[in-house]
Amino acid sequence: xxxxxxxxxxxxxxxxxxxxxxNKSGYVNKETERAVKEAIDLLQYVPNTVxxxxxxxxxxxxxLVVPDISNPFFxxxxxxxxxxxxxxxxxxxxxxxxxxxxKEQSYITMLKKRYVDGILFATSTLRTADVNMMNSANIxxxxxxxxxxxxxxxxxxxxxxxxxRLAVQHxxxxxxxxxxxxxxxxxxxxxxxxxxxxxxxxKEQNWYSPSLMADGxxxxxxxxxxxxxxxxxxxxxxxxxxxxxxxxVGALKQLQRMGKSIPDQIKLCGFDGIELSQITEPEIxxxxxxxxxxxxxxxxxxxxxxxxxxxxxxxxxxxxxxIVRGSTRRxxxx
Amino acid sequence: xxxxxxxxxxxxxxxxxxxxxxNKSGYVNKETERAVKEAIDLLQYVPNTVxxxxxxxxxxxxxLVVPDISNPFFxxxxxxxxxxxxxxxxxxxxxxxxxxxxKEQSYITMLKKRYVDGILFATSTLRTADVNMMNSANIxxxxxxxxxxxxxxxxxxxxxxxxxRLAVQHxxxxxxxxxxxxxxxxxxxxxxxxxxxxxxxxKEQNWYSPSLMADGxxxxxxxxxxxxxxxxxxxxxxxxxxxxxxxxVGALKQLQRMGKSIPDQIKLCGFDGIELSQITEPEIxxxxxxxxxxxxxxxxxxxxxxxxxxxxxxxxxxxxxxIVRGSTRRxxxx
DNA sequence: GTGAAAGCGCTAACAG
DNA sequence: CTGTTAGCGCTTTCAC
Numbered sequence: 051x052x053x054x055x056x057x058x059x060x061x062x063x064x065x066x067x068x069x070x071x072x073n074k075s076g077y078v079n080k081e082t083e084r085a086v087k088e089a090i091d092l093l094q095y096v097p098n099t100v101x102x103x104x105x106x107x108x109x110x111x112x113x114l115v116v117p118d119i120s121n122p123f124f125x126x127x128x129x130x131x132x133x134x135x136x137x138x139x140x141x142x143x144x145x146x147x148x149x150x151x152x153k154e155q156s157y158i159t160m161l162k163k164r165y166v167d168g169i170l171f172a173t174s175t176l177r178t179a180d181v182n183m184m185n186s187a188n189i190x191x192x193x194x195x196x197x198x199x200x201x202x203x204x205x206x207x208x209x210x211x212x213x214x215r216l217a218v219q220h221x222x223x224x225x226x227x228x229x230x231x232x233x234x235x236x237x238x239x240x241x242x243x244x245x246x247x248x249x250x251x252x253k254e255q256n257w258y259s260p261s262l263m264a265d266g267x268x269x270x271x272x273x274x275x276x277x278x279x280x281x282x283x284x285x286x287x288x289x290x291x292x293x294x295x296x297x298x299v300g301a302l303k304q305l306q307r308m309g310k311s312i313p314d315q316i317k318l319c320g321f322d323g324i325e326l327s328q329i330t331e332p333e334i335x336x337x338x339x340x341x342x343x344x345x346x347x348x349x350x351x352x353x354x355x356x357x358x359x360x361x362x363x364x365x366x367x368x369x370x371x372x373i374v375r376g377s378t379r380r381x382x383x384x
Numbered sequence: 385x386x387x388x389x390x391x392x393x394x395x396x397x398x399x400x401x402x403x404x405x406x407n408k409s410g411y412v413n414k415e416t417e418r419a420v421k422e423a424i425d426l427l428q429y430v431p432n433t434v435x436x437x438x439x440x441x442x443x444x445x446x447x448l449v450v451p452d453i454s455n456p457f458f459x460x461x462x463x464x465x466x467x468x469x470x471x472x473x474x475x476x477x478x479x480x481x482x483x484x485x486x487k488e489q490s491y492i493t494m495l496k497k498r499y500v501d502g503i504l505f506a507t508s509t510l511r512t513a514d515v516n517m518m519n520s521a522n523i524x525x526x527x528x529x530x531x532x533x534x535x536x537x538x539x540x541x542x543x544x545x546x547x548x549r550l551a552v553q554h555x556x557x558x559x560x561x562x563x564x565x566x567x568x569x570x571x572x573x574x575x576x577x578x579x580x581x582x583x584x585x586x587k588e589q590n591w592y593s594p595s596l597m598a599d600g601x602x603x604x605x606x607x608x609x610x611x612x613x614x615x616x617x618x619x620x621x622x623x624x625x626x627x628x629x630x631x632x633v634g635a636l637k638q639l640q641r642m643g644k645s646i647p648d649q650i651k652l653c654g655f656d657g658i659e660l661s662q663i664t665e666p667e668i669x670x671x672x673x674x675x676x677x678x679x680x681x682x683x684x685x686x687x688x689x690x691x692x693x694x695x696x697x698x699x700x701x702x703x704x705x706x707i708v709r710g711s712t713r714r715x716x717x718x
Numbered sequence: 719g720t721g722a723a724a725g726c727g728c729t730a731a732c733a734g
Numbered sequence: 735c736t737g738t739t740a741g742c743g744c745t746t747t748c749a750c
Binding site: 063 | 735736737738739741742743744
């Protein structure tokens, strides 16, 4: 592998000049520029990222911190992030935090000593203290789905509260007379917002009761267990709003095992709009977030921040969309 | 952030000595070692990976090249890789190749200039030429699921051929009289091996016909289309072996749409053992690969190779396991 | 056992 | 416009 020195020698210029044409920084004569470029592809020279990184203290790398990449929601987010990052010349370092603070912490120190340019946070355990720490360490970050109370950082999220209301209203519209809710971890702001959206509407109904809500841990198994529990408490439930699609899938499974007919006896609505919600039979009605677009926007914002582009807006809230499917409404003709 | 110099100064030694205790290389007096360590945590010194990387030409980073991280199979592989890598102090750089050679190529040059220590390849487009190139560039790689004809590199895979036979035999055992096969991309060796496994058994049967095989592209949609096509050609099909679970899910969906009763009229078996196969109703019988373990082993092998540990065995083939579920056998009592 | 010093390959003043 | 040179922070001979 040839170095910038070789190029300089071959082109008969100094390394500074080569560096200039490489980074399009400073003025350089058209002629010499051509000569340098010629030397570059004659030698098949490729600038060394690490050396550059050491000099400028940035490695053109973005870290993606998710609870677990094998969760399809985060996998899609990751795909979006990598797609965008690549087009800007950045690489993605993958971090699975399992929502554990100490893991998260160890990732952060690891990332700092690697000179990552910025961090994309999509975990629920990020503390305000961490945000401030990153800010003072001067390392840009964008947070997905979580709004830290203070600390300057971009936040990309979707309208969880509105979406939840949309879901419950839809179930109501479809004739449900008693709607339960399966919520996610208390620590996840998204989960709480969806719960609040549910309550906002449910509380106006005469059937409302706190015992209509159960924890489903944002995963399939939890969704199954929550349904079992809820139906034991309230055998007359005829509508369920699950805080995410994973739990909705679990709920559907459990309902089918219990011999319930969906959507006839019980209607079900999820949240997220991941592919999973379409592979069951019936398919699951859901509140879809534009997951890919959220990941893409977050990445673009992060890169802008890294490259010093000033942006006025700090908060980005995506609209969600109700996608009606077989779990809440029979198609005509069936 | 303090540097190795600061530590040296505070401990009253030279940077060389600090480096020695840091890397446990060369002799160093117990006393001075203690002094150095004291200085280190007094200053909260953290060695800089980039500077180290430039000096030794390795960044303690592993690249993971997959077709698409949002495919659950690769997401699980990715999770395994990251888990293992982290325990050894390595980071994972994520690359989505979409099975496109030029993308793959551009990733490779990008990775080289970043001094990645090794590459984990889980894509079907890796050419022998690439393997040789990596070998001559002296960058270790481990290949998942694909066996390049030549070139030295570790290969981790599972018994696709045997697994396919297992699947077909199981369908036969359950009484199927005409079994179709949905296969994946010709370019994917795994897909071809599974197809061969299918043919090996099917050809012995009097119902065998090449028209019983259809391409499903290893994805859900392809699975749906393949089923539609197959059933048009052969309305009397009563068993389907799908080359992966994604296609099996699609197949199930299409079958249900066509009003077929599973497993009564048609029995269905997939391949891979991803979580998806358990969320449908009925759950899908499948040939499970130990995905996480494969990813974990591949990563461990790669790290050993990186760290110069000699290993005799080059090929690792995992056993697969038939997991019987509702798509091929009714539980007693139903 | 320990230190001095020469890199690793590139950037960025600072002169000219 | 272009070259010189001093780093970036760490590793690694080679002496002592």
